[in-house]
Amino acid sequence: MKNFVSPFIFGFGGVLILIALGSWQIQRLSWKQNILSEIELTTTATPRELPGNESKEKNQYMPVVTNGKILNSEIHVLISIKYKGPGYRVISAFDLGTRKVLLDQGFIPLNAKGNLSKSWQADVIGNLYWPDEIDSFTPKPDFTKGIWFARDVAEIAKKLGTDPVMIVAKSISPQRPEVIILPITPERIPNNHFQYALTWFSLALVWAGMTLYLVWRIRYTKKKLRD
Structure with missing residues (x-):
């Protein structure tokens, strides 16, 4: 026994x-x-104008609508998406007239990185977002090639000279034809x-x-x- x-x-x-x-x-x-x-309820609410003094604690996922000039100063965040493969998120400075914020336009393939657009006026609907994508394993940005490896809102804002506020686009009118918009949806948030x-x-x-x-x-x- x-x-x-x-x-x-x-x-x-x-x-x-x-x-x-x-x-x-x-x-x-x-x-x-x-x-x-909760995220779905928040992201699908009626879009509002930017409130000012935005913060992650108060305004994460808040739907917003605004108009401004999308500037040709932009950075590219290396990502890969299902069925499309590797590419970049295009994050631009967005001039609202009285202030500048960041605009995540969406995805472009690797070979479209050099196709900078001129600045243009656009109507934008999207959601405020401060992602948590930085950890001890995240590489530092390659400033020579203009490639980043995470959406570090504070650092990207410093680089592009904007407020540390980012709108992730749900619609842009008019829109760059090569950009695939990647709106915030619960389906894009991992749940394993x-x-x-x-x-x-x-x-x-x-x-x-x-x-x-x-x-x-x-x-x-x-x-x-x-x-």
Whole structure:
């Protein structure tokens, strides 16, 4: 009997831990779905004029409508999107007359990077957004090539001489023909908690199976030795 104690403790403990991790991901899934529902309600509300003194805490995802001049001073953020492959987000300075903000126009393919447009007047509908895309692994911008690797609103604003406020376009009229607008939608926000939960529960099942097999092997070996 003593030979079975350690495998049972090790196996049962491992299964409990893996089930707990899977259950935690289910809880996270529910939390994330509530967050995405709130984001959808916010992003689809009636657009308003920029309120002034905008901040991430008060105005994240706020829908706005405005008119101004899209300037040809822009930076390019390297990204990849489904079915299109690698390319760049085009973020421009947007002159509203009394102030300048950032405008995320959308996606261009890699070979369109050098096609700078002249400044033009446009009507814009979009959402205010301060993304969290910077971590310790994010490369520094390549200022020589004008390539960035994340939307760092504060630093891009310094580079382009605007307020640290960014509008992610939902519509631009008129629009650059080569740009694919990437509006903020809940579908674009990762929500992989169900897959994570499935992984943990699957590992728990495998762990339980391995434990039963180990117990069987110990029992089988002992029986053979007795025989």
